[in-house]
Amino acid sequence: MLLAFMVTVALLGIGTHLWHGPVALAAPITLAVIFACLLLLTWRHGTLGALLGRRLTRRRADTSVAEPVISHRLRWTTEEVAIRGDEFEALAVVAVDGPSHSPSVLDQHQVQSAVLLPVEVVAHALHQFDVNLAGIDIHSVGRRRAGEAHHHYATTYSGIISDYAAVGARQTWCVLRLRSVDNAGAIATRDSVAATLAACARRLAVELNAHGCPSRLVDAAELAEIDEALTGPLGNDPQAHWSGLVHSAGVVSNYWISPPDITTATLDRLWSPDTDATLTSIQLRSAADGGVAVGALVRYATAGKLKEAPLRGLNPMSGQHDRAVRATVLDPALPELRLPHRVLGDSEVLRAPIGGTGILVGTTATRHPMLVPLGDACPGKQSSVTVAGELALLMQIAMRSAAIGYLVAVVSDQPARWRNASAAGLRVVRDLPDTLPDGGRAMMVVYDLASTPAVHPSAAITVRAVERGTASVADVHLEQDSNSTAVIRTADFRYRLHIDVQAERNLIAAVTRRVA
Known part of the structure; x- marks a missing residue:
């Protein structure tokens, strides 16, 4: 406010000394009004003068922090x-x-x-x-x-x-x-x-x-x-x-x-x-x-x-x-x-x-989609998941985890079955190294094997295929009990879900037909 007043007085004083006649009053008043508007009027919590300056200039945003x-x-x-x-x-x-x-x-x-x-x-x-x-x-x-x-x-x-x-x-x-x-x-x-x-x-x-x-x-x-x-x-x-x-x-x-x-x-x-x-x-x-x-x-x-x-x-x-x-x-x-x-x-x-909602695991009895995060909420900690069901259910979990950003490694003795699910973020291998990149913090390892190795590298999420009826102590256990239903269980809840794995069945069937 004080700056606008000082600029207005200065413009009026300069104008009366530089010009004579009608313009001596009109010009400085016009300029004073323009400058006052630029300094006093705001748009979306910014003065017009500041916004105009930002509009006409190119700046680089500073994201650095130097404090110790x-x-x-x-x-x-x-x-x-x-x-x-x-x-x-x-x-x-x-x-x-x-x-x-x-x-x-x-x-x-x-x-x-x-x-x-x-x-x-x-x-x-x-x-x-x-x-x-x-x-x-x-x-x-x-x-x-x-x-x-x-x-x-x-x-x-x-x-x-x-x-x-x-x-x-x-x-x-x-x-x-x-x-x-x-x-x-x-x-x-x-x-x-x-x-x-x-x-x-x-x-x-x-x-x-x-x-x-x-x-x-x-x-x-x-x-x-x-x-x-x-x-x-x-x-x-x-x-x-x-x-x-x-x-x-x-x-x-x-x-x-x-x-x-x-x-x-x-x-x-x-x-x-x-x-x-x-x-x-x-x-x-x-x-x-x-x-x-x-x-x-x-x-x-x-x-x-x-x-x-x-x-x-x-x-x-x-x-x-x-x-x-x-x-x-x-x-x-x-x-x-x-x-x-x-x-x-x-x-x-x-x-x-807060926290990730995880992946879509199925729908409730009232047909509302349910999502569950399979990873631990604390970064750097590991989580274990067991899946007792058909290959299509295991593939759906792997693909949806890759879709939300996990780097998925599938360890399988039948890699051909995963051919249509493979991508840059979902790799199928026969074995894994002793240590994973970045300690496996952003990785999910899926074991599609008859028997999971006793020693395996640490990953954010480790998923194992197990037989139905297995007494699992994993953080999350998903057990398929029919073609269209499965039960999900954690330490805090247990729920029966409707699942739809037909698309994954089609992917597996397409590979089988090509091999045949």
């Missing part, structure tokens, strides 16, 4: 948490894994699941006793399926899921930021800024665990992996355009959600578009009245520019995509971008989806 990272061990525990920053501003991350193998049902254009993050619980962590955090951001990254180059079944599988917000793989993190200037008294009674922030992060993790949402502190090694996950395909040098960020693999588009639309249903619906990758970010900040304000944005990575928002109600961050990306980078300083927000109600229930 230390590992802080919590007192009286063996837990270590990564703290990024210095004695003035610091950041810590809590990974929200959620429960493993939790089923989801597709019903009424929503994914009905018990795996939800209580946002109000995270919001309460902004103020912990004598500590006031600068803010908490909830970042989630995931995608529905892999690309066509990974497996040709991916497109078909996406069509089966239709417009539901089913996500094959998804990870969620709560990012806590603390400023020492706001918490001088609290830090004085503790060891350091790192100790203060680490205690806050642990308290949030404990609270989420108490609400049935398994969470843990992030160490230094995982923090580097999260940096890569949040920047995604952007690389180190994305170019900011008016409608998105252009990079070597495509375009990234950012949208903010209108504050009244920030609801549980909307946060679920944001995952409906079938994109290369999706990121959602929920900003939690202290409100003036002592409450908590919430804002949200979503980022879609696609092969080309989006001509319009993929969902109604999304507001494009025109000319501000570089700022939107910077707001999701793990920088200890509070992001410059403040999203449009509203105050959370005292008794408001706001839930955000």
Whole structure:
């Protein structure tokens, strides 16, 4: 406001000295009005002058973070948490894994699941006793399926899921930021800024665990992996355009959600578009009245520019995509971008989806599709699956797992039967090496053998074909009891499903006819 007034006075003064006659008043007034409009009028929370400058210039989005990272061990525990920053501003991350193998049902254009993050619980962590955090951001990254180059079944599988917000793989993190200037008294009674922030992060993790949402502190090694996950395909040098960020693999588009639309249903619906990758970010900040304000944005990575928002109600961050990306980078300083927000109600229930929904395993008795994640919710841990049924059921599990992004290795003594299922993301082999790439973290190994070897390499998911009636102790057991039904069992639930494996039977039959 002050700058606009000073520019107006300066233009009027310069105009009266440079020109004479009617133009001496008209020209400076016109210029003053134009400059005042550019400085004062806003469009989508940005001044017209700033937006015009961003429209006319080309910039490169900065995704780098230079601040150091230390590992802080919590007192009286063996837990270590990564703290990024210095004695003035610091950041810590809590990974929200959620429960493993939790089923989801597709019903009424929503994914009905018990795996939800209580946002109000995270919001309460902004103020912990004598500590006031600068803010908490909830970042989630995931995608529905892999690309066509990974497996040709991916497109078909996406069509089966239709417009539901089913996500094959998804990870969620709560990012806590603390400023020492706001918490001088609290830090004085503790060891350091790192100790203060680490205690806050642990308290949030404990609270989420108490609400049935398994969470843990992030160490230094995982923090580097999260940096890569949040920047995604952007690389180190994305170019900011008016409608998105252009990079070597495509375009990234950012949208903010209108504050009244920030609801549980909307946060679920944001995952409906079938994109290369999706990121959602929920900003939690202290409100003036002592409450908590919430804002949200979503980022879609696609092969080309989006001509319009993929969902109604999304507001494009025109000319501000570089700022939107910077707001999701793990920088200890509070992001410059403040999203449009509203105050959370005292008794408001706001839930955000977390964790992957896994693969479609069948339909319920009421014909609602059911999905179950076969992998463990905690990255780096292994999961075991046993399948007692025909080859078509085993093949369907392998193909759908490849479709959502797993690198599947099928160990079979009859590889010809898998010929039509083979692709870059699903390889059929007779044997495996002692160790798998990256420790098998993104791999599924399927044993289509009469007897599974006693010693085998570690993988994220190990699937074994077993005889029907076998007493399985696997994390997930699927037993076919007729041509169209099967029973799925985990430690927490048991359900009888309708299955459809006719397409896989046809693939196997086609190979058999060719061999004959």
